[in-house]
Amino acid sequence: MPVLDQNGTQVWRRRTGRESLARWFGWLLGVAIFVYCWQIISDATTWFFVWDAPRIANDIWTRATPPRWEYITQLGRPIWDTLNIATLGTLISLCLAVPVAFLAARNTTPSALFIRPIALLIIVSTRSINSLIWALLLIAIIGPGVFAGVVAIAIRSIGFCAKLLYEAIEEIDQTQVEAITATGASRWQVMAYGIVPQILPAFAGIAVFRWDINIRESTVLGLVGAGGIGLQLSASLNVLAWPQVSLILIVILFAVVISEWVSAKVRGAII
């Protein structure tokens, strides 16, 4: 225990002198990095606009209220498209994520040396790239529209679903698997009766959770041209139709809240 000798009386200290010095330098370095980063941001900013911001914000607010409610009649189809992008994208990604998860889990992968790293690479690379970037790429490849959005959401979700699923597979109870194996079941039968029933609740939870996230993401995919309500948003923004923008934002907020509520209810029922 580090003790400081102060005029003959011993005072308890939490850390030794060297430790506290190291900590102090760590904090100093952290603060220096932060200040440097802030300096760069500040240099790249036109401060006049920032001081002017309250007025601009007020201006936008007066333009955006009240929302143009009658515009909602034109939003039915985009919302339906958004819902489809999220749902179909989630379904496709689940179909692709299941095999990837089984290949990535330590206890089910056929080869830990070759196939597992490939599966992990698929998981990391699809997860680390945002769905908007996938959409951007797919629009360049297969053209703008809802289909590009579906595929973008599907690709983006593979990594997320597969990661959570393979963690669930690694956490299963091995005794159940052994019991099925002991009856002389084949590899597929072990999977169907030993592993799948154990991960099914997790699977359903992941599916609904990701669907909820995908509803959020698909609302903005239209900004790059991949269909859904984001198309209307970007069109309204481009013509500075702020009353329409505010209505669309309200609709998006509403959709997000509903999807979160649905997903919470379904997950509550499963678990």
Place this chain on the structure above:
Amino acid sequence: MSEMRLEDKLGTAWRKPHFIKNPTLRLGLIAGFIAYMIAAVLTIEVDWGRVYEGLDRGAAFVLAFTSPDFVSRASDIWEGLFESIVMTVAASVVGIAISIPIGLGAARNIAPLPVYVVCRGIVAISRALQEIIVAILLVAIFGFGPLAGFLTLSFATIGFLSKLLAEDIEAMDRVQAEAIKASGARWTQWINYGVQPQVMPRLVGLSMYRIDINFRESAILGLVGAGGIGATLNTAFDRYEYDTAAAILLLIIGIVMALEYLSGVIRARVQ
């Protein structure tokens, strides 16, 4: 007759129980799902000719990953990436610093009701609004540049971190906190010695995770003019410079992987 008795003795063969036990609910869900799928697939317009045409470009893009071009746009890539990192660091620091008091306020076992309601309200607003939508609004208010991106990421961090921190505080062990209180500690001492040690490992883990998310998000904020690598990436796609785009994507994946590894190491040390 003897056959009947044999059947009685054997009983019916075991069948796998269904995931949803109530048959009406199950069949209803399946029927509804099929109906929805038909409706959804019918309303998606896919221009298969366009998709077929795009396959060449898709192949070109996949091939670009084998020969990414880091060199010819090196200065643009470097500038964008640097700005993304700067935004991530600054926004993470500010976001975490703000989300700790809000997280304390949003925990029902610490905060009085009025504070709790206000903090939960902030969390709900921050979580319901998509990063990219916030970025659009902030760009409109503060002008183009990394300041809007920095503010967006900080705002998003608050919602994410405060909510999870508050949940962790609510689930903490009361005994330890009460022991500190019984020793006559002030409120700040109570937080510092009774609450903070219990939630610190999780707070560090979540902060690392959020830094990871912030970097990924900073890669798309450039699409709406909020600074970072997104603008460079968008330009690369628009000019069909797939080798440059591939280089940027590889860099993003590499940094995300490095961050994930780092956060794994730090989390293992803290816990």
